[in-house]
Amino acid sequence: MTSSTPAMPLPTRRRMSSYARKDLRIAVFLILPAALAIFIVMIVPLGFALVASTFQYSLGQEDKAVFVFLDNYAKFFADPVALRSLLNTVIFTVLSLALCMTIGVGISVLLKSLAPRTGNVFRAIFAMPVLISPIIVSLIWRYMYDPTYGLIYYVLGLVGLQDFGGLTDSATALFSIVVTDVWHAVPFIILVSSAGLTVIPEELYEAARIDGAGAARTLFSVTLPLLVKTLVVLILIRGTDAFRVFDLIYGLTGGGPANSTSSLSIYAYKQAYENNQMGFAMAVAVITLIGLVILFGPLMRNSARGRDD
Amino acid sequence: MALTGLTACSSTPNDSSTEAPQSDVTLTVSRWAGPQADAQQKLLDEYSAETGVTIRFDAIDYGQLKQKQTLNMSTKTGEYDLVYVPEAWVGEYTDAGYLADLTDYVKDESLTGADWDYADFNKSGIDVYTRDDALYALPYFVQTPLVVFDKDVLKKAGFEAPKTWDDILEVAKYFKEQGTGIALPYRQGSAIVNIMAVLLAGNETDFFDKDGALDLTNPKVVQAVDFIKELGQYGLEGSNGWHWDEVNKALQFGQAPIGITTSGLFTALEDADESNVAGKLGYAPIPYSKTPAGLLQTWGWGVTADSKNPEEAFKLAAWLTSKTAQKEMGTIDPSFISFRESLYTDKDLTANAPWLPAVQEALAKGVTVPLQTNAPALTDALSVGLSGVVANGEDPKTMLQGIQDTLVSQF
Numbered sequence: 001m002t003s004s005t006p007a008m009p010l011p012t013r014r015r016m017s018s019y020a021r022k023d024l025r026i027a028v029f030l031i032l033p034a035a036l037a038i039f040i041v042m043i044v045p046l047g048f049a050l051v052a053s054t055f056q057y058s059l060g061q062e063d064k065a066v067f068v069f070l071d072n073y074a075k076f077f078a079d080p081v082a083l084r085s086l087l088n089t090v091i092f093t094v095l096s097l098a099l100c101m102t103i104g105v106g107i108s109v110l111l112k113s114l115a116p117r118t119g120n121v122f123r124a125i126f127a128m129p130v131l132i133s134p135i136i137v138s139l140i141w142r143y144m145y146d147p148t149y150g151l152i153y154y155v156l157g158l159v160g161l162q163d164f165g166g167l168t169d170s171a172t173a174l175f176s177i178v179v180t181d182v183w184h185a186v187p188f189i190i191l192v193s194s195a196g197l198t199v200i201p202e203e204l205y206e207a208a209r210i211d212g213a214g215a216a217r218t219l220f221s222v223t224l225p226l227l228v229k230t231l232v233v234l235i236l237i238r239g240t241d242a243f244r245v246f247d248l249i250y251g252l253t254g255g256g257p258a259n260s261t262s263s264l265s266i267y268a269y270k271q272a273y274e275n276n277q278m279g280f281a282m283a284v285a286v287i288t289l290i291g292l293v294i295l296f297g298p299l300m301r302n303s304a305r306g307r308d309d
Numbered sequence: 310m311a312l313t314g315l316t317a318c319s320s321t322p323n324d325s326s327t328e329a330p331q332s333d334v335t336l337t338v339s340r341w342a343g344p345q346a347d348a349q350q351k352l353l354d355e356y357s358a359e360t361g362v363t364i365r366f367d368a369i370d371y372g373q374l375k376q377k378q379t380l381n382m383s384t385k386t387g388e389y390d391l392v393y394v395p396e397a398w399v400g401e402y403t404d405a406g407y408l409a410d411l412t413d414y415v416k417d418e419s420l421t422g423a424d425w426d427y428a429d430f431n432k433s434g435i436d437v438y439t440r441d442d443a444l445y446a447l448p449y450f451v452q453t454p455l456v457v458f459d460k461d462v463l464k465k466a467g468f469e470a471p472k473t474w475d476d477i478l479e480v481a482k483y484f485k486e487q488g489t490g491i492a493l494p495y496r497q498g499s500a501i502v503n504i505m506a507v508l509l510a511g512n513e514t515d516f517f518d519k520d521g522a523l524d525l526t527n528p529k530v531v532q533a534v535d536f537i538k539e540l541g542q543y544g545l546e547g548s549n550g551w552h553w554d555e556v557n558k559a560l561q562f563g564q565a566p567i568g569i570t571t572s573g574l575f576t577a578l579e580d581a582d583e584s585n586v587a588g589k590l591g592y593a594p595i596p597y598s599k600t601p602a603g604l605l606q607t608w609g610w611g612v613t614a615d616s617k618n619p620e621e622a623f624k625l626a627a628w629l630t631s632k633t634a635q636k637e638m639g640t641i642d643p644s645f646i647s648f649r650e651s652l653y654t655d656k657d658l659t660a661n662a663p664w665l666p667a668v669q670e671a672l673a674k675g676v677t678v679p680l681q682t683n684a685p686a687l688t689d690a691l692s693v694g695l696s697g698v699v700a701n702g703e704d705p706k707t708m709l710q711g712i713q714d715t716l717v718s719q720f
Contacts, residue, residue: 059376063383081693146555147546148564168549170701256497257549257700259693273372275685 046289053283058276065279072283081259082284085267086291088174092263093242093295095175099182100238104189105231109223111190112197123194130187138251141180142167145252167253170260177252177261181242189234196230197223236299243292264288332361334621339378340393341608342368344573345450348641352634356625364625382407385615390622394446396437396607396677408445409612414623415444421627426651429632433675434648438609446609447630448648450638453603453675454494454503454553455667457560457578458567460591470593471567474536477596481543484566492559492568493548495541497696500553502678502688504569504595505695507604508533510676511597516687517679523687523720525709532598534698534705541699549700560586569595571606575664576644592664594671603671604678607648683719690716 016024053072057065076082107126111119129137145166147153156164165172200223208218224231246265249255255262255270262270264284272281338353340346346368353364367389369377375398381388383405394402402408414420415427434448456471463469463480466487471477481491494500509515514529524530541549545565548556557574559565563585570578581587594601610626612619628634635647636658643662652658653669679687694708 061379061383142550142555145550148559150547153546166550168547168700170697253550254496254498254552256693256696258497258697258703270689274689 049282049285049289052279053286055279056277057279059272059278068279072280073287075280076283076287081262082267084259085262085264086287088261089243089245089263089265089288089291092174092178092181092245093239095178096181096185096242096245097235097239099178100185100189101231101235103182104186104234105193105224105227107186108190108193108197109219111194123190126190127187129184130191132184134184134247135251137180137184138248141183142252145176168257170257173253173257173261177249180252181245181248184248185238185241189238192234193227193230196227200226232299232302236296239296239299240292243295244288264291332363334361334618335363335365336390336618336622336625337365337367337388338391338393338625339374339381339389340366340368341371341374343371345638345642345645348638348645351641352629352637356628362621362625379405379407382613382615387613387615387617389613390616390618391626392611392613393449394438394609394611396605396609397680399438399445399609399611400440400680401682402611403440403443403445407614409614409616409619409623410443410445411447411612411623411626412442412444414612414620414627415447420620420624422631425627425631429649429651430630431648431650431669431672431675433603433605433672434607434609437605437607437675437677438611446611447626448607448609449630449635450608451646451648451668451672451675452571452573452606453646453668453671454500454507454569454571454595455603455664455671456567456569456593456595457575457664458591458593459560459563459586459589461589462566463591466566470591471596472593472601474596474598477567478536478539478543480567481540485543489565490543490545490548491540492551492556492565492570493541493544494551494553494556494569495544495549495696495699496552496555497692498552499678499688499692500571501537501695501699502691503571503604503606505533505537505691506676506678507595507602507671508536508597510602510674511595511600513599515676517720521720523713523717525713526706531706531709534695534709536598537695538698538702538705544699549696560590572646572664572668573644575662576642579643579661579663590663592667594667600674601670602674602676603668605672605675606677681720686719687712687716 054067054069055065056068056072111122114122132140144150144152147162147166147168152166153162153164156162167173167176204222204226205218208222213221244265245263246269249261249263249266250269253261255266265288268281268284268288271277271284340349350366350368353366356362357364367377374393378389378392378394382392382402392408394408399408418425421427430448431451434451435444438444438446438448456477458470458480466480466483468476468480468483471480477491484490494504506516509530512529512533514524514527514533516523516525516530518524518527545559545568551559553571553574556565556568556570557577560568560570561578561584575592578584578590579587594603610629612622612626616622630648632649632651635649636652636655638645639647639652639655639658639662643658646662646665646668650669653665655665659665678684690712694703694712697703698705698708
């Protein structure tokens with residue numbers, strides 16, 4: 001039987017020359033090791049975490065694992081401590097990111113207005129905290145926040161604020177940790193945004209001055225729009241770092257008092273190594289990853305877009 | 310230190326001082342690479358020299374220790390002969406059949422040596438490693454929290470070593486009014502739960518009732534948490550965020566006249582180069598309501614069920630827990646506290662470890678935190694709840710009722 005439907009014209013496909021096919025094979029061959037490495041190092045652990053999150057098992061007793069499908073995820077959303085940890089993580093991320101970006105970009109803009117040599121000296125001084133590992137930062141600030149012999153309380157005492165709760169009060173502990181994180185992370189913002197500022201053509205500032213633009217107008221109409229790509233990358237790096245915060249909180253409060261500073265990472269760690277619920281901990285890790293994708297996925301896509309996209 | 314007299318434990322009697330004994334036995338020992346691991350290695354070398362037994366010492370990080378031990382014992386590789394086991398793992402190990410029953414071994418003088426003296430072990434320590442009347446490990450090392458105080462400062466203020474809840478409240482209140490207070494490890498975490506366990510035992514109660522059901526709303530438990538809260542009011546500023554190490558520092562620098570800290574950190578307090586109060590400190594059990602009590606945070610030596618040389622492994626465990634070897638460990642590291650009753654009053658040891666008599670008094674009624682498989686859920690909930698009580702002033706009874714309601718079905 002013959003069809004009456006007229007044949008659709010097939011898209012014309014240019015035949016590859018034998019040279020092009022050979023090139024393609026070589027390209028695939030050359031890319032393969034890197035692709036394989038990425039698959040083994042990144043995709044396999046993710047797949048393992050996903051699979052493990054559907055089981056209930058203890059560390060060292062994997063042979064007794066019980067398949068529970070999505071029960072671990074349901075358990076997470078039914079646990080008030082887990083939800084508190086999620087909320088704390090979001091609050092921490094938003095506060096830390098907002099303060100880091102405002103202070104960091106603000107300082108780098110100010111430093112740009114100084115003489116180059118003076119600016120470099122201050123930049124080097126301000127960069128120092130970024131060289132310290134987070135766990136050491138937490139130890140330093142644990143003593144700084146100590147009401148008996150800490151510097152913070154000495155200074156607060158001078159202005160009559162010695163009753164500040166600091167790390168030992170549920171109402172102030174999370175904010176106190178944000179302050180520590182900002183101290184640690186702002187230098188990174190200064191360094192990267194300062195690098196971004198160097199590529200803004202000086203002529204644009206000159207033109208703004210000629211047009212009579214003030215400092216604020218210049219900042220919002222020239223500096224920030226031209227710094228936007230750098231800022232997006234900074235928000236991505238700092239935001240994801242803040243969302244995964246573990247060592248600072250672990251060193252400063254261990255998640256207390258009364259879970260007021262427990263983050264998703266702290267919660268996952270406790271489930272894995274204190275409560276010995278590896279499957280549930282994996283589910284928390286996967287939820288953390290999903291949270292990161294929801295919050296920062298769109299930015300990640302936009303940051304990779306070129307001007308012509 | 311000479312090891313004369315210990316050769317009864319060895320596989321080949323060392324009757325010649327000129328020839329090294331020969332043995333084709335190789336034992337593999339699994340241990341945490343934490344405190345005392347170096348001193349342990351020294352002793353094991355001495356045992357090897359004494360007996361000719363080759364010892365492979367696998368000291369690894371605490372984080373990997375249980376996983377590695379479990380992996381080896383569950384697959385019955387026979388790789389480990391002797392494993393270092395804390396009290397928290399012994400139930401799981403014995404339920405899984407990983408450990409050999411040592412009940413008959415400890416009665417066999419050909420394995421222990423004539424002067425080993427099983428009766429000298431602290432009974433609480435033996436109980437920790439006993440399941441259904443069978444002994445699964447020899448208790449080796451214990452840590453326990455005590456009250457530490459500056460004797461001169463307390464005496465000047467007219468106080469003696471606090472014994473009861475009322476005593477310590479009076480002392481702490483006095484010093485709080487003087488501008489300091491008592492240093493307490495009240496940070497959310499394990500320390501505050503450890504203290505609660507001791508207070509419950511001191512108030513002749515427990516987390517569980519006689520039938521093993523969760524019993525947190527028992528009035529005696531509520532009383533103990535009320536006491537924790539009241540004592541917290543007289544804590545040195547910042548105590549609500551402190552763990553053992555910060556309490557120790559406050560004592561060590563003389564900022565706190567009194568505090569509750571753990572025995573593993575005592576050496577720093579008595580080191581004249583590091584401490585402002587070395588030689589001035591007194592030690593006492595954590596105050597009680599009805600009877601003195603102490604916490605057992607222990608390590609013991611268990612022989613693996615799949616060991617190819619179980620008797621030789623036991624001989625080594627018996628040797629390591631002998632009075633002489635334990636005294637040597639205590640001499641090398643004063644914070645090493647053995648389960649040997651006779652060593653708590655040994656003058657050579659108490660000269661460097663003045664806390665030993667207080668340890669003996671506390672361990673007369675030694676207790677552990679809950680050790681059931683699902684106990685971490687309880688201890689975690691308690692650490693959070695207690696933190697809420699001391700930091701936010703929450704009501705102890707309400708907090709305990711909440712945990713009871715949430716977890717009662719799990720116990």
